Amino acid sequence: MKIKYLMNQNVTCIDKDQNICDALRIMKKNNISRLVVINTNNEHIKEVVGIITEKDIAEKLGSSRYGNLAPSHFHVSTVMSSNLITADVNMDVSTAADIMLENHIGSLPVIEDDKLVGILTKTDILEICKGKPYEKPLVEDVMSSELITIEPTERMIHARRLMIDANIGRLPVMEDGELVGIITSKDIARSMIAFRKIVPDKYKSARIRNLLVEDLMTQNVKTVKTTDTISKTASKMIETGYGGFPVLDDNGTVVGIITKSDILDLIVEMEGG
Template identity: 30%
Template sequence: MKLKNADLNQIIIKRTITVKPDSSLLEAREVLLRHNLKRLVVIDTKNKPVGILTEKDIAKTIYALGDKPIKSVKVSGFMSKNLITVKKTDTIYDCAKKMKKNHISSIIVLGKNGVLEGLVTKTDLASIFLTHAVSPLKISKIMTRNVITAMPGDSLLYVESLLIHNRIARIVVQRNRIPVGIITFRDFVPAKLPHWIAESADPKEVQQYKMKGMADFNVNQMSHLLHFKAVDIMSSNPITVDADEDVGVAVLLMIRNNISGIPVVKKSKLVGIITKSDIVKAIAEA
């Protein structure tokens, strides 16, 4: 995927939301939710990056807490410390290649003396396709054909194990090869309101469930979720795209709906999935 302009400076996110290493897991989660983010850069007192954490890191940490109180968990204890970075003078191609090679969703941009300059995400690279792609490209050319799926009646334990063991960010829920839902790690942070509560509880009970959040979660309290099914937390009626459409159509749908992957169909049947990772890969291999 050739670009008209590969200057990295045009897509660097200047105002990067950060946290400190001694912030708690709950504080980090609150920042993620408040700013509707999927990742945070962890910086030291000199504004130098020392780690990065994602909503996936939070989900995995809660999953493995055991009897440890969630309030005692600090960001420094579960952040990713093996930072992949680029320089401000590098190109978009350099950025895409590093993201593809290291299987990461964002990359830290460093300025002089290793100070945080900004952040580049897969969304930024996908957006570049809309304005800088030299020629059209069909979704079928770059989509992932091997799709990990679940059924509406599968347990949440099984769905979560698919996400973790396959190192993927989303599961397509299908029935008779027709996509009927999507489940991502965000649906576990915190878990969405199960449909049985939404349908039967009064408004006060619904609000109490939402407000409770994860403040006193531990594995024992979380275990009740394992009795629920995929249908309880999935986003129903997922957006889909046809395999013969242009990649630009998929990018627009992702940006407008704040999603990172879309099931690809042919005559309503699931044939693949296109994600921002597929677009990054196409740029990296240009």
């Protein structure tokens, strides 16, 4: 299948000179996690210059190095990724998925005749999983059992560092062997914006260092079972907008995590041949 049949033609963009508060506001309004960044040149032509994600914002705002700066001081251009990888409109879906996995990215701006005509995300690709072949593989066949977790009393900056080092977007929060929450890059990004707006400048850096995971995490975590089908799990990701779920066995014990990337691996395997 060609990506032109799955891509979203309505691309939400932001100017590189806007600030990250604007970026998060637009993401929240449109229920998306990334924006294509544009620059209007002297001929009033809009050029695609990068992409900005909630993960990018979380990494920058959670850094103690920038602890005293207000969010309004962060322009999109200072946070965005400028090493833009694009896809041709006639690229195969399995090739696009492989590119995303190899480069650890969640989307590809789609180009036709040197013009931006759409954007393809991991969520768009998951639509393939609604087909009959994906009713056979189970979560336990695809999930990652190498689980990176964090405790609720650990610091937010430690959670942020774990995500950056492992290049992941979420951490299950465990206490005494029980799942009590989940913290994502989206939680960190949105909380940092709110936090920086209300805390006086001279206290920002110290307060950020003392923020705990339990202050930001989401409770009542949505999970999946090892025996759920990939078709069902992919549909659940599309419906909720979540990028991953902790996986429980029949005893209710957390035994792994499944993400969009895990499912994309399966799609590459099944569609690539």
